[in-house]
Amino acid sequence: RRTRYQRRSRGQEWMIRHARTAAGKSAVADDVLDQETGELRRPRAGDEQWVRPDRLARCSWRVGEVGVHADGHLAHFSGTERCGSIWACPVCSAVIRSERAREIQHAVTEHTAKGGGLLLVTLTMRHHKRQPLADTLDGLLKSWQKILRGKAWTTTKDRYGINGYLRSVEVTYGENGWHPHIHAVLFLDEQISAQAAETLGDELHGRWARYVMAATGKMPDRKHGVDVQRVSDDGKVVASYLAKMQDDHAHTWDVGAELARSDVKTARGSRSLVPFELLDVAADHLSADEKRALWVEYARATKGRRAITWSKGLKARYEVQERTDDQIIEDTERAPLRYVADGQAYDALRRRDPLRLALVLEAAEAEDWDQVARLLPGALLRIDIGPRVPPDPVAGSAFPRAG
Template sequence: MDKNNTMVCDRNTEALKEPLGIYAKTPSTHEFIDPLTGLITRFKIDPKSREYVEEIDPSRFRWERFAYKSVVNQLLPTSRTSKCMRWRVPKQSLQILKSQEHNKAFYTGLQICASVWACPVCAAKISERRRAELVAALAVARSMGMQVYLLTLTVPHGLGDDLKALLEQIHKAYSKTSSGRAGQNIRKLLGLRGTVRALETTYGVNGFHPHLHILLFLDGGFSPASVQNAFAPLWQQACMRAGLPRPSDEHGCRVDDGTYAAAYASKWGLESELTKSHTKKGRNGSRTPWDFLRAVLDKSEGWQQAAILFRTYAEAFKGKRQLYWSNGLRDLLAMGEQASDEELAAVQEDSALMLAELTDEQWRAILRTKSESIVLDMAETHPQALPVLLASLLERAKKFVTGTG
């Protein structure tokens, strides 16, 4: 067995003996167990197409988050993120808890970085809570008779552009859409009550492509085309005043109706357009920052460049806000005060049960064997087996140290 393999369950250990993994059949589900990682991919029959499609598995997403996080630890070794979910909080016990409401296990007593841009673990926790806020905000706005449109703003870009400088120029340009008399008049004419702005970037043949997604909360009465016709020249002028090239008439500004706005706020998973935008897979040949981590993890073609690009992205986005609510909108929608990323990342379930308290030696064994997600899976499904699993990991970790594993 490869000493870097981290799986400990009997079923997965048996799978590693097979050169190409194994398939486990049930009447409606197939399982493929990767012989190198032990990762289980489940497929089920789509009732309409009668074809096998991948079954969504929360435990797999958690495995991926910790796997990507291990890549970040290597790429950003001196960052706060590299210590996140690894270093203990001084004078605090390290425990495994389980939410009684959601049946999800998690660790407590570990340092967190609260980086929505660079940390796959914190990003999942924070953006999910942001999503819930957005869905609630759209519901309140509809009950008040407002229209909510989705405005997308882009700028021309090239391979030689400096991402950090480009982000500053985009921020400056957007500020100019509301600071001048023309922008204020358009907002008044459209009955714009407020906005929620999100920043996203992808990477393609022309380099990094940062752009803005903005939810427009309007009094109503104007079509998406009318709003787009009003904003497009305003955005073009603002970009040129900020030192950017003039956005094209075709791609610079787009406004979609409430159906799109609601979908972007509620379709969360890996394909979301708003607060989880940096986790989704790129389309039409473009890549996202999470794609960079995936390439490094898999050592796929071009992974060295992907590593450089992720470092560039992380440095440029460091300290940026994921979502920006315009002044007064949260009060208008009775959403309360906005929590910081740090507060959201630190939120803990009030009704959680303690399943185990980990010693330093046990935690080092979990980290050494890269079993963070495996332990949580066991805590959710067979908590009574945790002592056996932890003992197994201690033995495996000792073999890693002696080189016999």
Template sequence: MAKAVAAATEDDPEAIRRKTAAARKAARYGQRRTLWRISGDPKCRGCGRNLMDPENGALCVQTSEGYSLILGVQKCARIWLCPVCSRKIRQKRTEEIDSGLVDWIERGGTAFLVSLTARHDFRDRLADLMDALQGSRKGSDAQVRKARKNRAEADAAYERAEEEADRIVQAARRDAPAGVKKRAMAAAREEVAPMLTAARRALAKAQDGVSTTTRRAGAYQRLITGGQWAGDPRKSSEAAVIGLRGRIGYVGMIRATEVTVGDTNLWHPHIHVIVLVGGSFATDLDGHQVLGDVFTPDEEDLAAWEKHWRKVWTGHLQKTNPKYRPSDTCSIPDCKCDGKGHGVDFKRLETAYDAKKAAKYVAKTQDGKSPAYELAAGDLKTGRDGNMSPFEVLGRIGDLMGGVDPDDVPGHGSLQWCIDIWHEYEKAVAGRRAIEWTRGLRQLLGITGGDTEEDDIDALFDGEDAAEFRAGVRVTDDGWAAMARKGLDFEATQAAEGTDGDSAAIRDRMVSVATDAGATPEVAAGWVEPLNPVQVGEVWDAIKETSVRRSAEAAARRRRERDRETLPDRLRLALLVLVLDVHSGRDGWTWAWSRAEGRN
């Protein structure tokens, strides 16, 4: 990227900006191509590579603003894993956070940026650290059903083992001569002890399996639970009844989780939250909760809140694993924690107003960065003090796979080490939320939409559905596959850059890219078809209709499979046996049910 920027004229800031943006985009596409090769996530392997509707191919279009878009390719929406999807999703989230935060402070509210970390070292697994901070993940419906089934079977087996053990002991007592019955029973209990121990262990293992599919709260969830925070109506003082939440006027918060990896202590997951305080609530005519008056919280109440969160955060980490507990005090000279320790860091946010223009300024932290950037733009961050961001790890993997000298590649670690690190990261973040608003906060601030995975997908298509097309081309399935296979997906996106509005010129540039992919000029020309704006819109609508239909069919198929899974296993086996032996002379149903139970 530095070479691309250096090529720009020093006295042309706009040229530098464009070249810098292009270099960053090229790097993201290169990282995604590495993801195609090493990811264990099938959606990531097909992102930007597979087509939504192979019959209609891919569309490379130029918008009225002069931007290029590739339409019709699948998008994974993996905010943790995909550098291309992550960039667009985080950009949308940054705009939302900026909008909500600026509006809140301009109304007179107060906001804090709070950073939350845990102590760690090279022996800690990322999944364990994420569980401690963010809470454990709930298993899928199928995993929950299987775990509960295993526990029920283990529970029944343990009961049978107890019954069998009691039968053996009582038989020993009954058969033993008078005077040695107690000794015979003791010997029988010793004989059946291994059987009971094995059954007890199997039950404990099955119970652990259920607990691992049940969500357990992390230190983050503990911050906003408990009587001291939420209030206790049994207390006598008003302050205790309304709790710290009521005293500071807690409105809600926005949470973002970030992960970096170092060469010494390895994983460093941490949480940033923007907390909005100084609000009161009222009820509208429809009975809905709405924001009422805004006030400035008392400094003593704010200090009590900070103290409480520090205590809860460190206390829960201590309970989870004593080694995770952050230090309560700090002896590092000039450290920004002011001697309060490194687990919880509070920064109050301020806003400046330009009275003449009445313009809005983004609330800034003390180091001059937008809190929305701190929260949402994790894809642009680089590690500090030898740490690497996940996308830097991905970039290093790609360079090392390409034969670049390790000393010339940013970051650290061998190729195999980086791949292992990436795979551990993929597993640890799967199913987790990267950016999350507390329930109801978006609506209170007038922010539409949501922050679920489905909303992330909508964010990816947001600009595409609203774009006005100026020109474009259609690339066939074979043509797009050839270009993606050669890693020319970024070059294909550049073919429509500009404001010429000339589909023929875009076609010529795309044919050149296809030729670089190894096709003859004649074959490459057959892969690319120029379209006018109306034709682009028609093909794009057809692609979306096909995608919606296939999604509906897949959802229906999953429902049918789920319904089949809910049928008890023993009943399904009985029905199968009944069908197979329907021509026998036995009472078919009674005999089938006994076979399913294991009886003769």
């Protein structure tokens, strides 16, 4: 959580800078003179210097009375805006992707329990450093859509007993620029042999290479363009994928996590980064200006795209509820209100010390309300929330939620 809050703050600063320069204003706004008080203050709506950034940059902004909610185990704020970005918000993404991983793993577990087979398919494409991310994403997704059309796909489904799929898009950045790729889980009537999986990979590559070549002008080879792996009966991904994890959850890394939890992965290779790593201050081969430009490009290129899709009827088959990303945020923030914060103090922390906001939630989860008050002035509401009850290990998420 601490890392997520710091990353979110840095990403917002960069997006606000971009919005200001795009509007022809200085990258950083000067304080303005308040006509009522005669004091200098930050610009706000209605001031000449004010520029309204997009929703991503406004996540955590105060929109009402700020409350701290806690249920004896998890804590969160209320009265603040939430952007609901699965792609580019380190905080909202963690909440959404945790729930998406749980949904996916539920379907996978149900499917294998009924004797069905699973294949994890990874599709990649060649790229170079000067290619914009928006262009490579367009080429990737158009090629995927063509894979699923026509008589060839119908024949493939019949031959291998494919009765559904889940598709996830993942992005990294490395020496050759942006590297978007697809992870897809194919649901099969029954498990197939390793040889059959290899043959399917050959068939998919023939079509994938043709479509990618038409879309991008670059031909993906068989070794790097298409990878097909069988998933074990318990729904776990093969060990080679564990190397991509950023958090210490190797014992829970399953198909749901592989498709949905790109927020807790690290890129392969010493000079590769997942997008959230662009928001870290650690020294690497990229300058601060390069990181800022790349982050803005990533946020703009992914905006409005679907990160995870299910084939028609697959959610209904396994009784997975249809929920938008915003609905997931709302559903996971239902702890009782315990503390009302001073709004101006909250604003000051959000702008200057976002790490302390994460510490506020940690203290609230520990029921240390004296510490909450030291970190964020306000008033405690005395209510009885009952005994501390840990999350259901089956129904709950395999990963901690962000506050």
